[in-house]
Amino acid sequence: xxxxQVRSIIATVVDGFIIIDxxxxxxxxxxxxxKIFGCKPNEALGRNVDVLVPEPFQIQHNSYLSNNLITSxxxxxxxxxxxxxxxxxxxxxxxxxxAWCKHIY
Numbered sequence: 001x002x003x004x005q006v007r008s009i010i011a012t013v014v015d016g017f018i019i020i021d022x023x024x025x026x027x028x029x030x031x032x033x034x035k036i037f038g039c040k041p042n043e044a045l046g047r048n049v050d051v052l053v054p055e056p057f058q059i060q061h062n063s064y065l066s067n068n069l070i071t072s073x074x075x076x077x078x079x080x081x082x083x084x085x086x087x088x089x090x091x092x093x094x095x096x097x098x099a100w101c102k103h104i105y
Contacts, residue, residue, distance in 0.1 A: 016095070024048045036095060038087035054086045 010017045016033030020026055029044040037044070037052055044052070085095045 018044070018049060018052075020049045024050060036087075036093075037085065038089055038091075043088070052085055054084060054092055057084060 010019075010028060010030050013030065014032055016036040017028070017030040018026060018033050019028035026044045026047055026049055029041040031041065033044070034041050050057075081097055082094050083097045084092055086092055
């Protein structure tokens with residue numbers, strides 16, 4: 001029951017909501033995220049989330065993720081910030097990001 005409620009909230013919330021695994025692969029990508037990034041959720045699922053950020057931030061993102069998993073040093077996880085994101089058609093835009101990692105909390 002709880003999982004169904006959480007999935008329903010994620011699907012209908014007006015903010016973009018993306019869940020990634022410990023390797024950065026998109027596990028969940030709601031419709032609002034699709035509007036932000038200009039793609040359908042099924043176009044993001046299973047891909048590395050770094051496709052949503054432009055170079056050189058892609059390399060930084062992967063190092064933030066692995067660094068956080070190894071040391072729990074938070075560069076993005078747990079810290080709200082504005083980042084440059086890439087829409088499907090390669091247009092860049094600033095988005096507000098708040099990330100969470102279940103192994104920290």
